[in-house]
Each structure stands twice: as C-alpha cells, then as structure tokens.
Amino acid sequence: MMKFESTLDFAAQLDANDPLRSYRDQFYIPTSASGKDSIYFVGNSLGLQPKSTAQRVQQELDDWKKYGVEGHFEAKNPWVSYHHLVKKSLGRLVGGSSQEVVAMNTLTGNLHAMMVSFYQPTPSRHKILLLNQSFPSDRYAIASQIAFHGYDPSDAMICFGPEGSEGVVCQEELCALIDQRGEEIALILIEGVSYITGQRFDLKTITNRGHARGCFVGTDLAHAVGNVELDLHDIGVDFAVWCSYKYLNGGPGCIAGAFVHDRHASNFDLPIFAGWWGHDEKKRFLMEKDFSPMVGIDRWQVSNIPIMTTACLQASLDIFDCATMPALVEKSKTMTGFLFFLLEGRLKDKISIVTPSNPEQRGCQLSLIIPGGKSGYETLIAKGVACDWREPNVVRIAPVPLYNTYQDVYRFVELLEEVL
Numbered sequence: 001m002m003k004f005e006s007t008l009d010f011a012a013q014l015d016a017n018d019p020l021r022s023y024r025d026q027f028y029i030p031t032s033a034s035g036k037d038s039i040y041f042v043g044n045s046l047g048l049q050p051k052s053t054a055q056r057v058q059q060e061l062d063d064w065k066k067y068g069v070e071g072h073f074e075a076k077n078p079w080v081s082y083h084h085l086v087k088k089s090l091g092r093l094v095g096g097s098s099q100e101v102v103a104m105n106t107l108t109g110n111l112h113a114m115m116v117s118f119y120q121p122t123p124s125r126h127k128i129l130l131l132n133q134s135f136p137s138d139r140y141a142i143a144s145q146i147a148f149h150g151y152d153p154s155d156a157m158i159c160f161g162p163e164g165s166e167g168v169v170c171q172e173e174l175c176a177l178i179d180q181r182g183e184e185i186a187l188i189l190i191e192g193v194s195y196i197t198g199q200r201f202d203l204k205t206i207t208n209r210g211h212a213r214g215c216f217v218g219t220d221l222a223h224a225v226g227n228v229e230l231d232l233h234d235i236g237v238d239f240a241v242w243c244s245y246k247y248l249n250g251g252p253g254c255i256a257g258a259f260v261h262d263r264h265a266s267n268f269d270l271p272i273f274a275g276w277w278g279h280d281e282k283k284r285f286l287m288e289k290d291f292s293p294m295v296g297i298d299r300w301q302v303s304n305i306p307i308m309t310t311a312c313l314q315a316s317l318d319i320f321d322c323a324t325m326p327a328l329v330e331k332s333k334t335m336t337g338f339l340f341f342l343l344e345g346r347l348k349d350k351i352s353i354v355t356p357s358n359p360e361q362r363g364c365q366l367s368l369i370i371p372g373g374k375s376g377y378e379t380l381i382a383k384g385v386a387c388d389w390r391e392p393n394v395v396r397i398a399p400v401p402l403y404n405t406y407q408d409v410y411r412f413v414e415l416l417e418e419v420l
C-alpha cells in the first residue's frame with residue numbers, strides 16, 4: 001500500500017507518474033457552470049463519451065447511406081455478424097468465452113430473459129434470494145417473475161441484509177442463510193457491486209454455497225463490469241447480466257450484455273423465449289418454421305442487434321482493450337485509496353463512509369453520508385462536482401481510472417470541506 005500525503009502537490013505527482021494519464025484525452029469532459037472541467041465522479045451512472053464514438057457511428061451511417069440493405073453484407077463491419085465483433089472484448093472484461101458472452105437487449109430485459117431459463121419454481125423450491133439493497137428494477141423484475149409463475153412475491157422473495165445505506169452485507173451470514181434455507185431457494189440473484197453501498201461481493205463463495213444446495217446463481221454486474229476484475233467462468237455463476245452505459249461508457253440506453261456458463265451451452269432443456277437471432281446462424285435466412293437453437297449464449301438472442309449503440313460500445317471497448325483491466329484496477333485501487341485516505345484524515349468526524357474500507361470489497365465508488373444531506377449534495381453540484389444522490393441519504397462518488405485524476409480527488413475533498 002502506497003504512503004499518501006494530504007497535499008495538492010502530492011496529487012499532482014501521482015498524476016504525473018500515472019501510466020494511464022493519457023486516456024483522459026480520449027474522452028469529452030463536461031464543463032461545469034464556471035466553464036472549467038467538472039470533477040466528473042458519476043461514471044458509475046453514465047460513463048463519459050469517448051472521442052472515437054462519433055467516428056464509429058458515422059461509419060455505420062455512411063455504410064447505410066451507401067449500401068442500403070446490402071450493408072448487412074457489404075458494410076465495413078457487416079451488420080449480419082455485427083454481434084460477433086464485441087464478443088472478444090466483452091469476454092475479456094467479464095472472464096468468459098465467445099460462446100458464453102453476448103451483447104443484446106438492455107439490462108432489465110436480459111434479467112427477465114435469464115429468469116425465464118433459470119427460475120424454474122416448484123412448490124417446494126420457489127424462492128428467490130436477493131438483498132434488501134438490491135436495485136429496484138431488479139426487485140420489480142423478480143417480483144413479477146414470481147407472480148407470473150403463480151406464486152406470491154411477499155412469500156417467495158427472501159430479502160437479506162441491511163436496508164438502504166444502513167450498512168454493508170455480512171457475507172458469512174448470507175452464506176449461512178443459503179446453507180440453512182437453500183432447499184427452498186430456486187435462484188440466488190446478487191449484484192457484483194452494490195449500487196448503493198459500493199460493496200463488492202465474493203461471488204465465488206456465494207456461488208459455491210448456492211450450488212451446494214441445488215440453487216441456480218445469477219448476478220447483476222451493472223456496477224461491476226468495467227469497474228472490477230471478473231472471471232465469471234471460473235466463479236461458476238449460471239448467468240450474469242450487465243448494462244454498458246455506466247463504467248463501459250457506451251452512452252445512454254446502450255446495448256447491454258449477458259453471460260451464460262458453458263455448462264448450460266448445450267442444455268436445450270432450459271426453457272427460453274426465442275427469436276430468430278437465436279436460431280442456427282448458418283440457417284437463419286432459410287426461414288425455416290422450426291427453431292434450431294444455437295449452442296451457447298447466442299440462442300438467447302431474440303432480435304438482430306442494434307447497430308448504432310453497438311458501434312458506440314465498440315468505441316469504448318477498444319479503449320478498455322488498450323488500457324486493460326489489470327492496469328485500470330491497479331490505478332482504481334490507488335485512486336479510491338487516496339480518496340479514502342483524504343476523507344478519513346480530514347473529514348472523519350463529519351461524514352461517514354458506508355463502503356467497506358478493504359479495497360478487495362469494493363470497486364472505485366465510495367458512498368458517503370454527509371451532514372446536510374441533499375442540500376450538501378446540491379452545493380457540491382453547484383461547485384462543479386458531478387456526483388449523485390441516492391435516496392434516502394447517500395452521495396455516491398466514483399473516481400474512474402480511465403478519465404479521472406488524482407487532482408480531481410484532491411479538489412473534491414477540498415470542496416467537500418468547504419461545503420461542510
């Protein structure tokens with residue numbers, strides 16, 4: 001662990017020695033009301049736009065203009081096989097093979113698609129284990145799946161752990177609950193990193209414990225992908241879903257992603273909701289009446305891929321491929337470690353940090369409870385800090401290693417001191 005100093009000079013020195021410092025120039029940084037670069041700490045909500053995105057999209061617009069429908073085959077990147085273009089990079093980010101990962105749909109849609117396959121309730125095993133701190137969209141999706149199968153969500157949802165920002169989840173207790181009640185549980189659905197507390201979960205242990213009790217285990221990686229290193233194949237989760245507009249910088253509403261473990265690649269007994277893009281791609285245009293499913297995750301695809309948002313995603317994945325996750329995570333740990341150090345050293349009595357102090361149990365985000373609550377947050381915004389507020393009382397601060405600087409971190413803490 002590096003020895004930090006609480007000065008702007010020290011922050012400037014960290015920036016000067018940062019091997020990833022040039023990546024910031026590959027992004028557009030929004031300006032604040034004063035006309036200066038904002039301190040953009042909401043990459044966990046909407047990542048910044050790579051300067052290369054426009055060119056990627058322009059290429060597809062040009063090919064559409066030039067070729068019309070023939071672009072499916074004649075475009076520089078033929079649209080008919082466009083979904084294959086992002087598989088390698090996505091696989092690197094989440095730790096899965098091309099047969100295990102795909103870009104499709106949007107996040108909550110993918111969660112539903114996965115629950116169609118991996119939530120198979122029976123009278124004796126119909127529960128879903130989730131966290132009280134789970135993101136509302138996931139809760140709504142879970143409750144509606146339970147009701148769709150004719151069960152009562154209030155009985156079938158086992159919601160574990162503290163509420164809101166009350167604290168972090170005790171994973172030993174979570175695992176004990178799985179040991180104890182696993183036989184009632186059809187599906188365990190846990191986020192990789194909590195959106196509200198920033199806590200990172202030990203997916204491997206949770207998955208092993210769930211599998212030992214016969215449960216399927218899935219994960220929502222909205223706040224984990226592009227933020228922490230992942231090795232889903234090795235972790236062994238049955239499925240994972242994520243969005244691409246947070247740490248992946250794909251732009252608002254960007255195409256999302258999904259993973260299904262190879263052990264299910266040829267398990268055609270799993271029910272799916274099918275569409276033509278899941279049909280054997282060699283025979284897709286024969287327009288056959290009967291569905292011949294692809295092996296692996298590709299059979300979960302229902303529609304042809306949205307080219308424009310996938311082009312946006314590609315621009316960002318190129319950057320991740322160059323920078324690489326191990327290097328990004330190394331910087332991220334130092335940068336968030338620096339933030340933690342400054343907050344502890346200068347504001348310990350005034351704020352509380354909800355996120356675990358152990359760097360292995362978090363990504364880049366720290367969730368803070370500050371006096372003055374929402375008005376304190378609004379003052380920060382007015383001072384040029386782009387951060388966000390989550391009910392009931394959390395300010396989320398996410399220094400992103402691709403485009404944030406150590407001086408951003410230092411200035412933020414100074415501004416927070418002024419506000420308090």
Ligand SMILES: *Cc1c(COP(=O)(O)O)cnc(C)c1O
Nearest residue numbers: 106107108135137195220222243
């Ligand atoms: C951001 C986020 C969502 C948002 O869902 P969309 O379908 O992309 O609108 C859902 N779940 C979690 C855990 C999130 O962090």
